[in-house]
Amino acid sequence: MQISPANVIGFSTSSKGQKTFQSFNPILNQEIEHSFFEATEDEIDAAMKLAKKAFPILAQTTGKSRAVFLREIASLLETNRAALIHHYSLESGLNAERGNVELNRTIWQLETFALTIENDNWDLLQQDEADLVRLPNPKPAFRKVAFPIGPVVVFGASNFPFAYSTVGGDTASALAAGCPVIVKSHPMHAGTSNLVAQLVIEAAEKTGMPDGIFSHLNAVDFEVGTQLVLHPNTKAVGFTGSFAGGMALQKLAQQRDEPIPVFAEMGSLNPIVILTEAMQHNGEKIALQITNSITQSAGQFCTKPGLLFVLRDNQLDNFLNELKTNFAAVKPQCMLHPNIWKRYNHGRETISSQENVATWIEMKTEKPNFGTPQISQTDGKTFQQNQKLQEEVFGPHSLLIVCEDMSEIQSCIQSLSGQLTASIFCSTEEMKSLSNILFDLQQIAGRIILNGVPTGVEVCDSMHHGGPFPATTDSRFTAVGKDAIWRFLRPISFQNFD
Amino acid sequence: MQISPANVIGFSTSSKGQKTFQSFNPILNQEIEHSFFEATEDEIDAAMKLAKKAFPILAQTTGKSRAVFLREIASLLETNRAALIHHYSLESGLNAERGNVELNRTIWQLETFALTIENDNWDLLQQDEADLVRLPNPKPAFRKVAFPIGPVVVFGASNFPFAYSTVGGDTASALAAGCPVIVKSHPMHAGTSNLVAQLVIEAAEKTGMPDGIFSHLNAVDFEVGTQLVLHPNTKAVGFTGSFAGGMALQKLAQQRDEPIPVFAEMGSLNPIVILTEAMQHNGEKIALQITNSITQSAGQFCTKPGLLFVLRDNQLDNFLNELKTNFAAVKPQCMLHPNIWKRYNHGRETISSQENVATWIEMKTEKPNFGTPQISQTDGKTFQQNQKLQEEVFGPHSLLIVCEDMSEIQSCIQSLSGQLTASIFCSTEEMKSLSNILFDLQQIAGRIILNGVPTGVEVCDSMHHGGPFPATTDSRFTAVGKDAIWRFLRPISFQNFD
Numbered sequence: 002m003q004i005s006p007a008n009v010i011g012f013s014t015s016s017k018g019q020k021t022f023q024s025f026n027p028i029l030n031q032e033i034e035h036s037f038f039e040a041t042e043d044e045i046d047a048a049m050k051l052a053k054k055a056f057p058i059l060a061q062t063t064g065k066s067r068a069v070f071l072r073e074i075a076s077l078l079e080t081n082r083a084a085l086i087h088h089y090s091l092e093s094g095l096n097a098e099r100g101n102v103e104l105n106r107t108i109w110q111l112e113t114f115a116l117t118i119e120n121d122n123w124d125l126l127q128q129d130e131a132d133l134v135r136l137p138n139p140k141p142a143f144r145k146v147a148f149p150i151g152p153v154v155v156f157g158a159s160n161f162p163f164a165y166s167t168v169g170g171d172t173a174s175a176l177a178a179g180c181p182v183i184v185k186s187h188p189m190h191a192g193t194s195n196l197v198a199q200l201v202i203e204a205a206e207k208t209g210m211p212d213g214i215f216s217h218l219n220a221v222d223f224e225v226g227t228q229l230v231l232h233p234n235t236k237a238v239g240f241t242g243s244f245a246g247g248m249a250l251q252k253l254a255q256q257r258d259e260p261i262p263v264f265a266e267m268g269s270l271n272p273i274v275i276l277t278e279a280m281q282h283n284g285e286k287i288a289l290q291i292t293n294s295i296t297q298s299a300g301q302f303c304t305k306p307g308l309l310f311v312l313r314d315n316q317l318d319n320f321l322n323e324l325k326t327n328f329a330a331v332k333p334q335c336m337l338h339p340n341i342w343k344r345y346n347h348g349r350e351t352i353s354s355q356e357n358v359a360t361w362i363e364m365k366t367e368k369p370n371f372g373t374p375q376i377s378q379t380d381g382k383t384f385q386q387n388q389k390l391q392e393e394v395f396g397p398h399s400l401l402i403v404c405e406d407m408s409e410i411q412s413c414i415q416s417l418s419g420q421l422t423a424s425i426f427c428s429t430e431e432m433k434s435l436s437n438i439l440f441d442l443q444q445i446a447g448r449i450i451l452n453g454v455p456t457g458v459e460v461c462d463s464m465h466h467g468g469p470f471p472a473t474t475d476s477r478f479t480a481v482g483k484d485a486i487w488r489f490l491r492p493i494s495f496q497n498f499d
Numbered sequence: 500m501q502i503s504p505a506n507v508i509g510f511s512t513s514s515k516g517q518k519t520f521q522s523f524n525p526i527l528n529q530e531i532e533h534s535f536f537e538a539t540e541d542e543i544d545a546a547m548k549l550a551k552k553a554f555p556i557l558a559q560t561t562g563k564s565r566a567v568f569l570r571e572i573a574s575l576l577e578t579n580r581a582a583l584i585h586h587y588s589l590e591s592g593l594n595a596e597r598g599n600v601e602l603n604r605t606i607w608q609l610e611t612f613a614l615t616i617e618n619d620n621w622d623l624l625q626q627d628e629a630d631l632v633r634l635p636n637p638k639p640a641f642r643k644v645a646f647p648i649g650p651v652v653v654f655g656a657s658n659f660p661f662a663y664s665t666v667g668g669d670t671a672s673a674l675a676a677g678c679p680v681i682v683k684s685h686p687m688h689a690g691t692s693n694l695v696a697q698l699v700i701e702a703a704e705k706t707g708m709p710d711g712i713f714s715h716l717n718a719v720d721f722e723v724g725t726q727l728v729l730h731p732n733t734k735a736v737g738f739t740g741s742f743a744g745g746m747a748l749q750k751l752a753q754q755r756d757e758p759i760p761v762f763a764e765m766g767s768l769n770p771i772v773i774l775t776e777a778m779q780h781n782g783e784k785i786a787l788q789i790t791n792s793i794t795q796s797a798g799q800f801c802t803k804p805g806l807l808f809v810l811r812d813n814q815l816d817n818f819l820n821e822l823k824t825n826f827a828a829v830k831p832q833c834m835l836h837p838n839i840w841k842r843y844n845h846g847r848e849t850i851s852s853q854e855n856v857a858t859w860i861e862m863k864t865e866k867p868n869f870g871t872p873q874i875s876q877t878d879g880k881t882f883q884q885n886q887k888l889q890e891e892v893f894g895p896h897s898l899l900i901v902c903e904d905m906s907e908i909q910s911c912i913q914s915l916s917g918q919l920t921a922s923i924f925c926s927t928e929e930m931k932s933l934s935n936i937l938f939d940l941q942q943i944a945g946r947i948i949l950n951g952v953p954t955g956v957e958v959c960d961s962m963h964h965g966g967p968f969p970a971t972t973d974s975r976f977t978a979v980g981k982d983a984i985w986r987f988l989r990p991i992s993f994q995n996f997d
Contacts, residue, residue: 057938127961127982141951143961148941150967150974255753259916259968262975418757440555443646448992453639463625463641465992469648470757476648476989477760484625484990491974492982494946494963 002084002199004192008040009202009217011051017041022221024191027094027342027370028335037191040218040225048216049234052152052181055213060149060179064118066208067177073204074168075111078104078197085196089162092190094335094370099298100163107163109460110170114177117483124148126492141497147490149179151236154229156250157187157194158241159337160301166190167197167217170485171239171264178489180236181214185229188221189338195219223249230254230263237489240265241303241480244393244471251474264488265474266467268393269421270307271455274410274438278428279452280316287426288323291399292331294454299334299372300397301341304422304455307393309401310381310410317403324376324401329363333371336396342370345396349375352400355390357383372396381409385416407438414441419469419476422448422455445469447476500582500697502690506538507700507715509549515539520719522689525592525840525868526833535689538716538723546714547732550650550679553711558647558677562616564706565675571702572666573609576602576695583694587660590688592833592868597796598661605661607958608668612675615981622646624990639995645988647677649734652727654748655685655692656739657835658799664688665695665715668983669737669762676987678734679712683727686719687836693717721747728752728761735987738763739801739978742891742969749972762986763972764965766891767919768805769953772908772936776926777950778814785924786821789897790829792952797832797870798895799839802920802953805891807899808879808908815901822874822899827861831869834894840868843894847873850898853888855881870894879907883914909936917967917974918944920953943967945974 006021007014020039023032040048059067078085086100095103117123124147131142153175157166164170172182186194198217205215218225230238230253238254240247240263247265254263275287294306311317336342353360359378366373374397381404384390390400404410414423423446427435432451442449447468458466458481466481467473473480478488504519505512518537521530538546557565576583584598593601615621622645629640651673655664662668670680684692696715703713716723728736728751736752738745738761745763752761777785792804809815834840851858857876864871872895879902882888888898902908912921921944925933930949940947945966956964956979964979965971971978976986 057942061938129957129959129961138955140957140959143957143959145961145963251758252753255750260749260972262973440559443991444555446991447989448994449996450994451996453995457636459627459638459641459994461627461638461641463627463643463992465643465990467990469989474758475760477985479990487975491945491967492963492965492977493941493944494961496946496948496957497951498947498949 002081002196004035004088004195005199006035006037008038008044008219009198010044010048011055011213011216012202012206015044015047017044022188024092024189025338026091027338030369033091033192035192037195037219039220039222042228045218045225045228045232048183048218049152049232051213052183052216053234055181055211056151058211059181059214062179064120064123067179068115068119070204070208070210071111071115071173071177073208074201075108077200077204078108081196081200085193088193088196089190092193093162093337095298103161103163106460107169110164111168111173113460113483114173114486117486118177142499144495144498145492146495148493150489150491152181152183152234153237153239153489154235155182155184156226156240156242157184159187159189159341161241162187162190162193163197165241167194168201170480174485175239175489176214178486180489183216183218183229185218185220185226191219226250227253231257233259235261237261238263242267244268247474262488263474264478264480266303266480267471267473268303268395269468269472270391270393270417271304271420271422271424272308272310272414272417273306273424273426273454274310275320276427276431277312277314277316278431279426280320282428284316284320285323288320288327290454292324292327294456295399296331296374296397297456299336301337301395302456304458306424306455307399309399310413311401311403312410313403313405325361325363328361328374328376331364331374333364333366333368333373336370336372339370341395342372345372345394348392348394349396349398351389352377352394352398355387376401378403381405381413384413391417411438411441414438414445417445419472420446421466421468421472422446422450424450424453424455426452447472500579500694502533502586502693503697504533504535506536506542506717507696508542508546509711509714510700510704513542513545515542520686522590522687523836524589525836528837528867531589531690533690535693535717537718537720540726543716543723543726543730546681546716547650547730549711550681550714551732553679553709554649556709557679557712560677562618562621565677566613566617568702568706568708569609569613569671569675571706572699573606575698575702576606579694579698583691586691586694587688590691591660591835593796601659601661604958605667608662609666609671611958611981612671612984615984616675640997642993642996643990644993646991648987648989650679650681650732651735651737651987652733653680653682654724654738654740655682655688657685657687657839659739660685660688660691661695663739665692666699668978672983673737673987674712676984678987681714681716681727683716683718683724689717724748725751729755731757733759735759736761740765742766745972760986761972762976762978764801764978765969765971766801766893767966767970768889768891768915769802769918769920769922770806770808770912770915771804771922771924771952772808773818774925774929775810775812775814776929777924778818780926782814782818782821786818786825788952790822790825792954793897794829794872794895795954797834799835799893800954802956804922804953805897807897808911809899809901810908811901811903823859823861826859826872826874829862829872831862831864831866831871834868834870837868839893840870843870843892846890846892847894847896849887850875850892850896853885874899876901879903879911882911889915905936909939912936912939912943915943917970919964919966919970920944920946920948922948922951922953924950945970
């Protein structure tokens with residue numbers, strides 16, 4: 002497979018722009034040779050026009066035929082695994098092991114949506130039989146059916162070059178729903194993204210899908226994203242990234258004559274509460290789980306635990322020692338890009354510099370782009386008084402908050418804004434008196450985990466990957482699992498048919 | 500029952516304001532004696548604070564106990580039917596027959612949501628069993644459960660004093676979900692709304708619901724609505740009314756630090772296509788159905804058919820004569836308020852004054868507030884060229900568009916924006932060649948009706964009352980039927996519990 006510098010507009014390619022850019026190898030700390038043509042206004046318009054034209058054709062294909070298309074993509078990803086993983090690692094600094102796990106997950110996501118839509122009645126939501134003798138008026142028959150909302154713009158995520166980018170969860174669920182997809186590729190992994198895009202097009206041609214159901218545009222500039230969101234043919238947007246980025250898209254979408262839904266997943270602090278008996282019985286195991294959850298893939302997950310709430314009690318010192326021992330054994334890992342590394346260092350230093358905050362660093366590295374794992378420590382009172390301590394630090398950092406008692410933990414939790422996840426480690430005995438705190442966690446989070454860590458998001462039917470604002474722009478929808486398809490469908494009632 | 504001039508703030512009443520207003524009897528064309536205290540800033544804040552306090556208590560009640568509460572409201576509405584209908588007719592000009600139908604529907608809506616939530620597992624969305632021997636990692640157990648989003652502000656609708664106001668579909672579904680409701684009553688029927696509010700409070704006290712789950716605020720001023728939407732405790736908004744009103748609320752909701760969903764149902768043209776063989780076989784019946792659908796309750800329905808597409812063929816004259824005969828027999832009816840009557844006259848006169856538009860008025864009335872039924876007629880070409888002909892006229896008016904052929908009908912439909920409904924009258928034979936036009940209707944509408952009219956919205960499981968923008972602000976949710984509850988719920992996944 003050859004990386005192409007061109008934009009992919011349906012079954013054609015296009016390189017009309019003057020501006021090019023390169024992606025970056027963070028391990029070697031240097032640019033990668035390939036360059037990419039930034040999409041022009043005309044190219045964006047061409048992709049959106051083609052998507053509009055393709056929409057009625059795609060929407061009228063059967064779920065079964067779209068399932069064949071999704072499985073063909075999956076199969077091509079598998080066939081080209083070696084080339085994909087190679088470029089993935091070059092452009093992201095993530096190792097091949099992580100690349101393989103992520104590619105497996107991407108393939109499984111495609112399979113999940115294929116399974117969802119290959120059933121004959123997958124789109125039948127409800128049915129009412131006619132009652133022609135009802136008084137005072139006969140009741141007509143009704144069938145409520147799911148219908149695709151139209152072309153969807155998907156923004157690639159920096160931290161998931163496979164699973165949340167080109168043909169990740171957003172794209173797979175939109176295509177499954179019957180919506181054409183226009184990907185604005187993430188510039189940090191433009192090459193990997195281009196390879197995947199070529200495979201999607203190959204699969205579309207092989208399985209007889211119409212031209213225009215998938216386009217792939219290169220861009221460093223925010224202007225390209227702006228034009229895509231403002232284009233009248235765009236009917237929804239999928240995004241995973243920063244709060245600032247997500248909110249910028251949300252505001253653009255609301256400025257349109259026709260406002261459209263933006264599904265932005267914008268990060269989270271993912272608080273974990275660890276209680277005394279859990280520490281006492283399982284402290285060693287918990288400390289290891291938490292260390293891995295904070296530091297794996299350099300902590301570059303939206304579900305990385307960023308807050309650890311513990312009680313000031315006789316178990317604490319032991320637990321902190323365990324945590325420190327584990328942190329001392331963590332090998333610093335390369336981060337995705339120098340900009341992300343700089344932002345990480347700025348973020349962890351900001352936390353460290355706050356009053357009443359102590360910092361432990363067990364394994365410092367000066368290597369460019371490698372993230373130094375760090376735990377900061379404060380008390381419950383300071384945490385509630387200083388809003389800066391609630392800012393997400395994207396990378397291998399977590400803030401440990403030592404509280405005086407359960408009611409202080411509860412106040413801290415009540416002070417938090419919306420989160421993707423919240424976790425609690427406790428014994429069966431402790432669980433019995435936790436109903437208040439559990440309810441508080443439900444008020445802020447989209448997923449509650451008992452005796453487990455939030456990373457390693459399971460792709461299953463009952464996963465909810467979402468949560469109250471500012472974790473996402475719409476807490477009622479999930480970005481992971483088969484229900485992600487409902488973001489891109491709307492119901493239509495057919496009255497009096499058959 | 501006595502109408503109170505006060506605002507209802509949970510279990511208390513409050514009349515702190517300086518400003519009062521009265522509602523209006525459109526039949527007598529004069530103000531009604533009762534006056535109402537406009538809610539003050541402090542009263543709005545008090546209602547929202549109480550709602551926030553009540554939320555965790557309400558959210559932790561069982562569906563069963565909320566079903567008891569909803570049924571108690573229904574029972575009190577029934578007991579006080581006479582007083583309610585009396586004030587309803589005084590304030591709306593709608594007759595007792597319509598009042599009774601609407602009250603029955605309101606009671607049935609409460610029963611629908613009671614039935615939905617009294618089942619033990621009504622809120623269980625999905626479940627995954629644990630698989631502890633799975634490789635490479637064990638799979639934890641998951642339960643995905645629906646959780647209420649928080650206090651909901653409901654704006655009363657002018658045209659449904661019972662079914663889409665105080666304890667109509669929005670309020671009933673929000674309370675069923677476990678969300679406190681703050682109603683901004685519609686000033687045109689402030690008295691009826693106050694009576695209903697008193698019954699909701701009586702039912703809440705009787706069934707042990709917490710103080711603050713329901714408040715009822717009087718207002719003429721848009722400022723009150725603004726403050727309610729901007730209040731940080733508000734988590735969603737329900738609205739039925741004009742495009743301008745709905746969009747103003749939507750924009751306010753997006754200006755907040757935390758944007759919130761607005762479910763605004765903003766009107767629709769509800770196109771009907773009537774084909775040749777249908778006219779030939781059933782012309783008489785269809786003409787009568789359509790006449791009633793346009794003129795009943797003075798055409799003051801969001802599903803009133805505002806566009807009638809027909810072919811210029813040998814059946815047309817007969818059909819038009821039938822329609823005229825029926826219109827000649829329609830008794831003009833009183834409209835809700837002088838402002839609505841004035842807007843109606845302005846709207847129908849605007850349509851009449853366009854080039855290439857003819858107007859038939861068979862039964863003109865000069866009586867103040869009584870709506871003159873009117874059909875305007877144009878051709879397909881004019882319709883597509885003049886955007887003014889696509890503006891909704893709220894009242895007993897419809898625009899008949901005579902097209903040269905099916906492809907002109909199709910172009911007209913493709914020029915339409917989002918609609919709540921679209922209908923088609925055709926023979927079984929004609930149906931066979933309609934797949935293109937049916938698909939075009941699906942692209943613009945939330946409900947497609949075969950050989951029937953859009954008014955008389957059935958409250959059933961497979962009803963979808965919604966549609967693409969600008970018919971509503973979110974086409975994925977319905978305002979009618981049990982699925983209306985999903986507007987006010989978000990999923991939470993519980994991982995590793997039990």
